[in-house]
Amino acid sequence: MTTIRTIILATAAALVGVPAQAQSPRGPDPGRSDPSRSVTLSLTEYNRLLDLANRPGAAAPGAPVAALVASADLRVRVDRDAVSGVFALAGDVLRPGITRVNLIAGATLTDATVDGKPLALSADGSVHSAMLPGPAPFNVQLEWGTTLTFAPGRASFVLPVPSSGTARATIDVPGDQADIHVSPGIVTRRGAAGGRTTVDVTLKPGTPSEVWWSMRDSAPVAAAREVRMLADVFTLVTVGESDVRMAALVDATIVQGEPRTVAVRLPAGYELTGISGSAIETSEPRDNGIVLTVTNPAVRRLQFLVTLERSHPVGSFAADTDFIALPDMQRERGEVAIEGVGTLELETTERSGMHRIDVRELNASLQSLAHLPLLAAFRYQRSAAAQVALSMNVQRFPDAGVLAAVADRATATTLITSEGRALTEVTLQLRNRAQPFLKVTLPEGATIVSVDVGGQPAKPVVGNDGTRVPLLRAGFRPSGVYHVSYVYVLAGTPFGKKGQLSMTLPKMDIPVGLIEWEMFVPASYSVQAVDGNVIRRASFDVGAKQRGIVSGGIAGGVLSITSSTLPGQIQARVTDQTREPLPGATVVLRSGGTERAGITGPQGTVLLSGIPSGTVTATAELAGFRSEQVTFEFDQQARRLDFVLSVSSVAESVTATSRTLRYDTRRADKEEIAQAEPSQNVLNLQKRASGVLPIRIDVPHAGTSHQFVKPLVVDQEASVTLRYRRR
Numbered sequence: 001m002t003t004i005r006t007i008i009l010a011t012a013a014a015l016v017g018v019p020a021q022a023q024s025p026r027g028p029d030p031g032r033s034d035p036s037r038s039v040t041l042s043l044t045e046y047n048r049l050l051d052l053a054n055r056p057g058a059a060a061p062g063a064p065v066a067a068l069v070a071s072a073d074l075r076v077r078v079d080r081d082a083v084s085g086v087f088a089l090a091g092d093v094l095r096p097g098i099t100r101v102n103l104i105a106g107a108t109l110t111d112a113t114v115d116g117k118p119l120a121l122s123a124d125g126s127v128h129s130a131m132l133p134g135p136a137p138f139n140v141q142l143e144w145g146t147t148l149t150f151a152p153g154r155a156s157f158v159l160p161v162p163s164s165g166t167a168r169a170t171i172d173v174p175g176d177q178a179d180i181h182v183s184p185g186i187v188t189r190r191g192a193a194g195g196r197t198t199v200d201v202t203l204k205p206g207t208p209s210e211v212w213w214s215m216r217d218s219a220p221v222a223a224a225r226e227v228r229m230l231a232d233v234f235t236l237v238t239v240g241e242s243d244v245r246m247a248a249l250v251d252a253t254i255v256q257g258e259p260r261t262v263a264v265r266l267p268a269g270y271e272l273t274g275i276s277g278s279a280i281e282t283s284e285p286r287d288n289g290i291v292l293t294v295t296n297p298a299v300r301r302l303q304f305l306v307t308l309e310r311s312h313p314v315g316s317f318a319a320d321t322d323f324i325a326l327p328d329m330q331r332e333r334g335e336v337a338i339e340g341v342g343t344l345e346l347e348t349t350e351r352s353g354m355h356r357i358d359v360r361e362l363n364a365s366l367q368s369l370a371h372l373p374l375l376a377a378f379r380y381q382r383s384a385a386a387q388v389a390l391s392m393n394v395q396r397f398p399d400a401g402v403l404a405a406v407a408d409r410a411t412a413t414t415l416i417t418s419e420g421r422a423l424t425e426v427t428l429q430l431r432n433r434a435q436p437f438l439k440v441t442l443p444e445g446a447t448i449v450s451v452d453v454g455g456q457p458a459k460p461v462v463g464n465d466g467t468r469v470p471l472l473r474a475g476f477r478p479s480g481v482y483h484v485s486y487v488y489v490l491a492g493t494p495f496g497k498k499g500q501l502s503m504t505l506p507k508m509d510i511p512v513g514l515i516e517w518e519m520f521v522p523a524s525y526s527v528q529a530v531d532g533n534v535i536r537r538a539s540f541d542v543g544a545k546q547r548g549i550v551s552g553g554i555a556g557g558v559l560s561i562t563s564s565t566l567p568g569q570i571q572a573r574v575t576d577q578t579r580e581p582l583p584g585a586t587v588v589l590r591s592g593g594t595e596r597a598g599i600t601g602p603q604g605t606v607l608l609s610g611i612p613s614g615t616v617t618a619t620a621e622l623a624g625f626r627s628e629q630v631t632f633e634f635d636q637q638a639r640r641l642d643f644v645l646s647v648s649s650v651a652e653s654v655t656a657t658s659r660t661l662r663y664d665t666r667r668a669d670k671e672e673i674a675q676a677e678p679s680q681n682v683l684n685l686q687k688r689a690s691g692v693l694p695i696r697i698d699v700p701h702a703g704t705s706h707q708f709v710k711p712l713v714v715d716q717e718a719s720v721t722l723r724y725r726r727r
Contacts, residue, residue, distance in 0.1 A: 063094035067101040067134065072162040072205070074169035078148065083157045087142040089164065093134025102129045103140060106208060107160040111143040152298045156212035163206035172198045173213060180213045227257030231326045233334035234366040239394055240341045245309045246270060247369055248324045251301070255330075258297035265289040265325040270308035277304025316396050322389040325382060333381040334388070337362055339372040342396060346375045349391040354380040404435035405471060405510045408481065412505050412517040412718075413681040415689065418524065420492035422503065425685050427485040428512070429609060430471065432478070437461065437468040439509040441717075443490055446506075450487040450688075454478060455594075460486065480636070481568050483610050487688075495525060498725040505718040512713040517720075520682045523702040525724045532720030537707035570634070572598075572641040573605045574620050581605070582645060585622040591615065591634065597680050620645060678705040 041049070069091040076085035093099045103112075105127045112119040114130070119140060121128050132138050148155050159182075161167050173180060178197040180187070184207060189200040203209055231252040238245040252262065266272060266289050275283050275292070279302040282293040294302065306324055326332050337359065340346060350356060359374040367374075380388050407428040414424040428438075442448070451458045453473050461468040469486050492501070505517065517534060521527045529536065574585040581604025589596045591614050598606035616634045620643035621627040628643045682705060710718045 063135070066095045066099040067091060067093045067132065069101070069103070069162055069164040070166075072164040072167045074159070074161075074167070074203075076159060076169060076171045076211075078155075078157075078171075078173040081148045081150075082145065083148060084143075084145045085159075087144060087162065089140045089142065089162060090137070091140075091164070092137045093132050095134055097134065098131050099134050100129050101132050101138075102127055102163070104128050104142060104160055104162045107142075107144050108146055109142050110145055112140065114138055114140045150298075153296055154212050154214055154298075156210060159203075159209045159211055161203045161205060161207055161209060165205070167203040167205045169201045169203055169209075170198065171201060171211060172196055175213070178213045180211065182209050182211050185209045227259045227328070228255040229253065229259065229262075229326075229329050230255060231329040231332045232363075233324065233326070233332065234363050234369075235323050235334060235336045236366060236369045237321070237336060237338045238341065238372070239338065239344065239346070239392070241396075242314050243309050243311045244319070244321070246307070246321075246323070248306045248308075249303070249365055249369065250306065250324075250326070251303050251365075252326070252329070254300050254302070259328070260294055260297050262292045262294060262302065262326065263289060263328050264292060264306065265327060266306075266308065267322040267324060269321075270310045272306070273309055274307040275304060277302075280304045316394055318391070318393045320389055320391050322387055325388075331381070334379070335362055335366055336378040336380070336390065337366055337370060337374050338376045338392075339370050339374050340394070341372065344375075344397065345395040347393040347395075348376055348378075350378055351389050351391065352380075352387055353383065354378045354388060354390060405430060405432040405438070407431075407508075407510055407512040409514040409516065410508075410512045410713075411681065412515060413679075413685050414503065414517070414519045415682070415685055416501075416503075416519060416521050418495050418522050420494040420501075422490040422492060423487065423685065423689055424490070424505070425485060425487045425681075425688075426506065427483055428508075429481055430484050430510075431481055432471050435510070436470065436472050438471050438484070439465075440467045440469050440486070441507040442467060442488055443504050443506065445492075446488045446490040448486055448488045452483075452485045454482045454484070481609075487685075495522075495724065495726070499723075500530070501527075501722045501724055503720055503722065507715060507717045508713075509715060511715075513711070515710045515713050515718050517708045517710070517718060518679060518681060519706045519708075519720075519722075520678050521703050521706065521722075521724070523704065524727055526727055527704070527706060527722045527724045529706070529708070530721050530723045532708075532718075533716075534708035534710045534718050534720050537709055568611065568636045568638075569607055569609045570611055570616075570618070570639045570641060571605060571607045572600070572618065572620065572643065573603075574600050574622070574643045574645060575604055576625070577644060577646050579644075582622055582625070585620055585625075585643075585645070587641075587643070588619045588621075590617045590619075599679065678703070 069089050071090050073088040074085055075088075076083060087104065089103060091101070093101065100122075103121070107128065109121065109128060112121050112128075112130070114132070115138070119130050121130055123129075128142075130140065144160070146157055148157055159169065159171075169185075171180060171182070174196050176192055176195050176197065178192075180190075180197060180199050182199075182201050182203075184204045185201045187199050187201050191198045197213075201209075229252050231250060234249040234251070236247045238247075246267070250264075263286070268288075272290065275290070279295055279299065280292050281295040284291045284293070292304070308324075312319060323334065323336065335357075336354070338346065338348070348356075355378060357377050357379050359377040361379075362374070362377050378390065382388050407430050409429050411427045412424060414422050416422050440448075448460045448467055448469070451460050451469055453470055454476055456473060456476070458470045458473055460470070469484065471484055488506070495501075503519070505515065515534075516537075519527075570589060572587045574582045574587065576582055581600070581602070583600050583602050583604055585600045585604065587598050587600065587606050587608065589608055589611055591612050594610075594612050596608045596611055598608050600606045611634055613634055613636055615631065617629065617631045618641055619627060619629045622645055625645035625647060628645055630641065630643075632639075706722075708718075708720055
């Protein structure tokens with residue numbers, strides 16, 4: 001019992017911090033109990049004290065992670081088309097024993113060392129790790145490599161970054177002042193020396209970074225690859241009066257590599273006058289040629305134009321000429337076209353692989369360079385053993401004058417009002433080689449109000465020596481016959497009871513084969529031609545008939561009188577069922593939005609001009625006869641139509657419009673007899689003057705028509721003097 005109490009007292013003293021000797025008796029006294037040395041506990045407290053005494057002590061705290069990588073220093077160098085680098089990793093193994101440490105992910109490693117000794121690595125997927133002892137610090141070096149990725153205009157690679165506390169890199173690429181970009185990452189320093197560029201970069205730990213730079217700034221990388229190019233050279237030779245000019249269009253295709261420069265060998269005797277092309281940055285003269293610097297070596301196609309010239313004796317001459325060459329090309333082929341200024345005869349002798357071809361076989365780019373008719377064309381493929389050359393013998397002849405423009409015929413329509421004002425429309429059926437303007441000398445007091453070129457309006461030009469009517473317009477260069485018309489107004493003297501009236505047409509600076517002039521005079525006046533240099537139409541038709549020429553009517557603003565049709569014309573003949581001609585029949589041609597109409601003459605024929613190509617519908621009508629219609633395709637080839645009209649039956653509805661011819665019965669002279677009803681030209685001009693032309697004029701709608709002609713007019717006026725009298 002005493003032993004148990006002693007244990008309890010010792011335990012209690014230990015728990016409450018009382019020294020054991022203070023609670024134990026100084027000496028054994030088994031026969032006497034001392035209350036001051038006794039402690040009484042309940043069983044519950046006793047059990048709790050036992051639990052506290054038996055509880056083990058707290059263990060010392062351990063490291064939260066097994067190991068860590070504190071810093072990563074990367075040194076990367078780019079050479080040729082490969083990238084290599086050394087990664088220095090510093091860290092600590094925090095737990096005792098052997099610990100697996102993850103070093104880097106997504107990298108191609110070639111070697112690893114720790115503290116200068118070989119280090120074995122293990123790979124788990126894309127993560128490389130090493131078994132390191134601890135607790136201890138470590139310093140690991142990893143050797144890494146990859147290849148460059150090339151894209152148009154740039155080179156790049158992906159740099160793996162370890163999961164460390166800090167990550168820094170030094171990147172060295174070829175090229176002076178290369179513009180290096182890193183993403184993600186911050187470039188903290190740039191430097192250049194010895195044709196290379198170095199940057200210091202702070203990286204984002206654990207995140208791979210893309211590094212790229214311009215290929216223009218890394219020429220040594222591109223130059224290290226073998227360059228293979230193919231070239232097509234299209235050369236235009238222009239033989240002038242005192243010089244020979246050469247323009248060579250080079251089209252080079254890069255098959256392999258990225259060239260920085262292109263060498264061009266120039267032909268002997270020629271002087272370089274220009275180099276142009278977006279693919280060329282600079283040019284530098286070299287022996288017998290030039291060296292061109294390419295703007296962007298990564299492009300796969302280079303195009304540039306080289307122009308040269310050399311002088312030769314004035315007149316005829318003989319000379320040998322070679323052409324530009326590209327020594328760096330694996331294959332060079334070309335085409336040569338020759339054009340000449342003036343009148344000359346060209347004899348050529350081709351040498352060294354040149355072959356004559358048809359000029360129509362030339363490349364479209366070469367044809368677009370030419371501004372004159374091509375005289376000869378050649379094709380060649382250059383070989384290393386031979387030089388492409390050509391011998392030319394030029395015989396020059398004096399130039400002869402050639403008409404730039406000529407009018408087959410001109411139709412003039414004049415409306416004369418009782419106030420003496422005259423509105424005239426002149427329509428030319430023109431053939432034009434290159435003349436841009438028509439010089440028109442208008443009658444005194446006349447003003448042009450409208451100009452039409454090939455169916456589109458145009459503006460006249462007024463100069464000191466006369467008015468210019470445009471014969472061409474922007475984007476309109478016709479190769480065949482086309483129409484040019486102009487309208488002018490003349491303020492004259494009002495009509496009296498009787499008198500004389502002089503009328504003239506403008507003088508034009510191109511020859512006109514035939515001028516046809518129709519005057520429409522108010523019905524209240526009778527008119528007779530008494531003077532002038534024109535011929536009455538009736539007299540002219542009689543002479544034409546005697547010469548076997550068929551007379552026609554006015555058609556679409558152009559009067560045709562010859563029996564032989566020209567391209568772009570359609571001749572129509574209208575007869576009855578007995579094959580007798582029907583004069584006065586109306587023939588209408590419609591094609592798209594264009595309409596041409598005419599009235600048959602005494603022989604039942606009419607010639608219509610100015611019909612556009614395409615589907616044409618032709619209709620022939622005459623009062624009392626059934627109308628006939630035909631549809632066909634018109635390709636500007638001359639064509640003749642024959643209409644046979646049958647008499648309409650009583651049951652058929654026939655609409656006819658008749659006009660009474662006006663006769664002056666006061667005189668028996670046939671010249672006083674008024675002409676037939678006005679032509680379609682007069683009707684068209686009346687409509688235009690009423691609602692289209694920007695003038696105010698009292699257009700006569702009732703009157704008589706007088707027709708005159710004047711053949712072969714060359715730089716002169718057509719004039720007529722009329723004697724009039726009020727009816």
